[in-house]
Amino acid sequence: MKRILYIFTFLFVSTTSVFAQQEDAWQKWGPTKGLKAGGFIARVGYVIGGTTPLPLPAEIRKISGFSPRGGVSLGIDGYRMFSKRWGVSMGAHFFWEGFDTKADVKNYYVWLEQEGEITKGYFTGTNATSTEMWGVTLPIQATFRISPRWNVSAGPYLSYYFRQTFTGEVYDNSDGVGYLREDNPTGTKIFMTRENPTPYPESFADNMLPLNVGVEVGFDWKATKHMNVFGLVDWGLSNIWRAEFEAISFRMFPIYATIGAAYRY
Amino acid sequence: MNKTFIAVLAALPLFFISCIQEEMENTECDIESISLHLDKPTDFFYHDYDTAQTIISAKTNIVFIIRSYANVKNVPTTLRVTEGASIYLKNENGTDELFRNGSAVDYSDEKVRHFHIVSEDRVWSRDYTVAVVREKPSEGNLKIDFEEYTLEPGGKYYVWTAPEIFTDGTWKNGNPGFKISKSSAKPMDYPSTPVMGGGPDGSDCLKLETCDTGPFGQMVNMRLASGSMFNGVFDVDNAIKNALKATMFGSPFAHKPMQMRVWLRFEKGNTYQDRSGKPVTGVVDEPDAYVVLYRNEDASGNKVMLDGNDVLSSPHIVGLGRLPHYYNADGSDQLTNNPIHGVTGEWQEFVIPVEYRSEIDPTVLANKGYSLIIGFASSWQGAHFKGAIGSKLLIDNVQLYCE
Numbered sequence: 214m215k216r217i218l219y220i221f222t223f224l225f226v227s228t229t230s231v232f233a234q235q236e237d238a239w240q241k242w243g244p245t246k247g248l249k250a251g252g253f254i255a256r257v258g259y260v261i262g263g264t265t266p267l268p269l270p271a272e273i274r275k276i277s278g279f280s281p282r283g284g285v286s287l288g289i290d291g292y293r294m295f296s297k298r299w300g301v302s303m304g305a306h307f308f309w310e311g312f313d314t315k316a317d318v319k320n321y322y323v324w325l326e327q328e329g330e331i332t333k334g335y336f337t338g339t340n341a342t343s344t345e346m347w348g349v350t351l352p353i354q355a356t357f358r359i360s361p362r363w364n365v366s367a368g369p370y371l372s373y374y375f376r377q378t379f380t381g382e383v384y385d386n387s388d389g390v391g392y393l394r395e396d397n398p399t400g401t402k403i404f405m406t407r408e409n410p411t412p413y414p415e416s417f418a419d420n421m422l423p424l425n426v427g428v429e430v431g432f433d434w435k436a437t438k439h440m441n442v443f444g445l446v447d448w449g450l451s452n453i454w455r456a457e458f459e460a461i462s463f464r465m466f467p468i469y470a471t472i473g474a475a476y477r478y
Numbered sequence: 479m480n481k482t483f484i485a486v487l488a489a490l491p492l493f494f495i496s497c498i499q500e501e502m503e504n505t506e507c508d509i510e511s512i513s514l515h516l517d518k519p520t521d522f523f524y525h526d527y528d529t530a531q532t533i534i535s536a537k538t539n540i541v542f543i544i545r546s547y548a549n550v551k552n553v554p555t556t557l558r559v560t561e562g563a564s565i566y567l568k569n570e571n572g573t574d575e576l577f578r579n580g581s582a583v584d585y586s587d588e589k590v591r592h593f594h595i596v597s598e599d600r601v602w603s604r605d606y607t608v609a610v611v612r613e614k615p616s617e618g619n620l621k622i623d624f625e626e627y628t629l630e631p632g633g634k635y636y637v638w639t640a641p642e643i644f645t646d647g648t649w650k651n652g653n654p655g656f657k658i659s660k661s662s663a664k665p666m667d668y669p670s671t672p673v674m675g676g677g678p679d680g681s682d683c684l685k686l687e688t689c690d691t692g693p694f695g696q697m698v699n700m701r702l703a704s705g706s707m708f709n710g711v712f713d714v715d716n717a718i719k720n721a722l723k724a725t726m727f728g729s730p731f732a733h734k735p736m737q738m739r740v741w742l743r744f745e746k747g748n749t750y751q752d753r754s755g756k757p758v759t760g761v762v763d764e765p766d767a768y769v770v771l772y773r774n775e776d777a778s779g780n781k782v783m784l785d786g787n788d789v790l791s792s793p794h795i796v797g798l799g800r801l802p803h804y805y806n807a808d809g810s811d812q813l814t815n816n817p818i819h820g821v822t823g824e825w826q827e828f829v830i831p832v833e834y835r836s837e838i839d840p841t842v843l844a845n846k847g848y849s850l851i852i853g854f855a856s857s858w859q860g861a862h863f864k865g866a867i868g869s870k871l872l873i874d875n876v877q878l879y880c881e
Contacts, residue, residue: 271499320505332661332694335505392715394535395658398505398602402535403658404719409698411718 238361242435244294245478251293254302254433256443258286258473260310264344264453266463272322277387278315282345285309286471292356300356302366310469311345311378317386320398323413324460333460335398338391338405342381342413346467348374350447352429364433370447372425372467377453379418384410413460420458425467426451433475441475503599506560509533509606512540515554515580522548524730524846525774527781536654536714541646542585542610550610552582562598567591585610616643618733618880622852624649624684624873627672634661635668638684644709645729651686651706655717655724659691659700669705669856676872678741678825683874686856688747688763688865701755702867704860708853710783722786722861728849730774733880734838735850738769738799738830741874744821747857747866750813761813763866764803765821766858769832769878770851771797773842786861789851796848799832803858811859821871852878 244250261281266273290304318340324333354368384407385391393411395401405411431445452464513530516522522544523529533540544550556579557565566574567583574594583591585608593606626639635653651670656663665671669689677683686705695701698718709729716724742765750761772794774782784792790800791809801819804812821828842848854873857865 267497269497269499271502273498274501275498320502332658394506398597399507399604401654401658402508402715403717404715406719409718412697 239297239358241438242361243297243358244292248297249294251291251300252478254290254292254304254441254443254475254477256286256288256290256306256471256473256475258288258443258445258471260284260286260308260469260471262310262447262467262469263312263314264346264449264465264467266465267468270463272318272320273316274319275317276314277317277339278313278341280313282311282313282343283309283347284311286473288350290352290354294356294358298358300358302352302354302356304352306350306352306471307348308350308469308471309345309347310467311343313341313343315339315341320394322462323383323393332393332395332403334393334395334400334403336383336391336393336405338383339386339407340381340383341410342379344380345376345378346374347376348372350429352447354429354431362435364435365431366433366445367428367430370427370429372427372447372449374421374423374425377418377421377423379413379421380415381413381417382410417460420455420460421453422451422455424451425449425453427467433477435477439477441477442473443475444470444472446470503597504560504562505597505599505602507563507595507597507602507604508535508560509540509557509593509595509604510560511558512608513556514542514550514610515556516550522550525781526779527775534711534713534715538604538606539646540606540608542608543613544610546613546615548612549586551586552584553610554580555583555608556580557593559595560597564596566594566596568594583608588612614642616641616733618731618735618878620852620876620878622876622878623677623681624672624876625682627682629665633665634663635665636670636672638672638707640709643729643731645711649707650710650712650725651708652703652712652717652725654712654714655721656689656691656703658714658717659695659698659703660689669703670707673872677874679875681874683741683872684854686765686854686871686873688857688860688867688869690867696755699753700863701753702751702857702860702863702865704865704869705856705871706854706860707873708851710851721863725786725789725861727784727789727851727853728770728772728774730846731771731848731850732844732846733850734843735769735771735797735799735832735878735880737832737879738767738852739827739875739877739879740767740830741825741827742767742821743823743825743870743872744819744856745823745868745870747868747870750866751864753863758813758864760815762815762817763856763869764801764817764819764858765869765871766801766803766853766855767828767830767873768798768800768851768853769830770795770799770853771832771838771848772851773847774849775847783849784851789853789861796836796838797832797834799830801828801830813859825872825874827875852876 286308288306292302294300350372352370354366356366427449449467565577567577638649640649711726856871
């Protein structure tokens with residue numbers, strides 16, 4: 214009996230001392246002014262991603278080229294911890310993001326329109342598009358400390374674009390195939406080559422919506438007392454195109470990831 | 479830590495690639511080529527190559543022309559169609575029957591046979607007619623007054639009926655290409671238009687006008703379209719890819735043309751521009767009218783058809799008659815502000831004699847080994863997208879005299 218008591222006492226003492234050490238770590242890596250205090254995080258990141266239909270339509274046969282454009286994010290978040298593990302954060306992330314992509318397409322609906330001149334139809338060959346967006350994302354996040362040095366967060370965001378571009382052109386693919394069937398698949402066949410690529414009209418970007426909503430998920434890892442390494446993904450859930458825009462027959466969503474470093478206070 | 483970043487980066491492209499869906503079935507349903515199989519083709523046709531035709535996408539009425547005395551009955555026929563598409567042939571009862579390639583088709587007595595091509599996805603279909611018709615003997619002399627014209631089925635632009643000896647009996651011009659570049663244009667805005675009652679005798683005549691092709695034309699560096707009229711084939715499929723190759727000139731002809739008489743009127747456009755649209759000073763636009771006879775088969779028996787690259791310069795040309803122009807010492811066209819074509823703002827009749835560079839072989843001529851071109855343009859450099867927007871050439875009462 215006595216022995217059992219000893220064992221219990223031992224266990225109790227040893228576990229509390231472990232807890233005590235753990236409490237120190239939570240304090241050490243926690244908000245500067247205490248476990249339930251607030252602070253801010255200033256972030257600098259590299260952005261990579263794409264604006265894409267989801268799932269990819271069957272008209273897209275192969276992605277033959279991809280390169281990011283821009284890719285800069287500067288942001289600040291204010292946060293407040295309500296308990297040792299739970300808190301909220303809000304912020305503003307200014308970004309410049311975009312990409313160039315080339316895809317082999319088959320029967321891909323395109324609509325060329327400029328100053329009232331319209332050529333529309335189904336294109337087979339290479340479709341190259343580029344987009345760039347300058348804007349600000351305003352996330353509201355629930356944050357959760359899974360360990361003293363690791364935070365994860367998730368929540369909705371609203372993006373506002375100051376400026377958007379969307380350009381593209383069509384030409385033949387690596388097999389030399391490049392043609393438009395005007396109006397429908399039985400229409401006049403118009404061949405297009407890389408020497409004479411046929412661009413999208415410049416007015417495409419006018420049909421882009423200035424707002425986008427989505428979900429942001431991210432993590433922060435506390436590297437030093439004030440420096441974080443972070444990563445996050447902004448997954449757009451609303452179409453970038455106005456509903457009445459017919460030249461692109463599917464909805465497209467911006468999906469961009471950011472990785473970077475942050476100053477934490 | 480680094481592993482996480484790499485994983486995130488690596489996941490993005492993978493995400494795209496992994497999403498490629500299964501390929502859809504083909505939606506197109508074209509006859510790409512057709513060939514007839516005969517043991518001795520030249521018993522029926524003028525050339526061996528006349529038994530096979532490559533079909534451009536815009537064409538749905540396929541005609542084979544055989545010698546006036548020949549008759550064909552059951553001819554094994556092979557069609558090349560869009561991958562996956564099915565071929566049906568309408569039988570005597572008017573019902574479509576699945577057609578097996580190589581089966582014999584009865585073309586006797588110039589029957590028009592109907593082929594129905596259904597796409598692999600079975601949503602789209604196209605109807606084609608195929609006929610083997612006997613050549614109508616002609617005396618050679620032609621009289622053309624451009625009185626027979628109608629709007630094309632889409633109602634976008636006019637098409638003119640040509641003498642029967644011309645390929646599929648219609649005149650060709652750049653209107654189908656202009657439609658691609660400026661689809662909002664009304665029929666009378668096209669480069670080739672009729673003028674009701676505009677001829678020298680008060681009948682209808684033809685007007686060719688060099689037109690601005692608009693923003694689309696600018697994008698593809700084809701800023702203007704010369705009004706044109708010629709016999710042959712306009713391959714609208716190639717109108718943008720290779721404009722010079724898209725205009726294919728000439729129809730087989732069994733007579734020796736000696737001269738063309740034609741009534742012409744011309745007003746030059748204000749500013750001559752080069753291909754990039756820059757004004758060129760000291761140069762005025764000139765119209766063009768010509769008659770060409772050329773050998774339509776090369777030494778190894780291959781078909782020869784002149785196109786925009788060599789319509790007036792090919793070594794296959796044996797006879798040529800053309801409105802006068804200045805030429806450089808090397809034979810190239812000379813741009814000038816003092817042209818000698820002589821066409822003015824008043825109607826005048828012009829006589830254009832055909833000059834022969836080599837002897838005509840009467841046997842080859844009788845077997846349609848030569849092709850005839852009659853061509854007109856409102857800008858003589860229009861094939862190279864140079865000219866003056868607004869240049870107008872009016873044409874009426876063309877007469878071709880043969881030996």
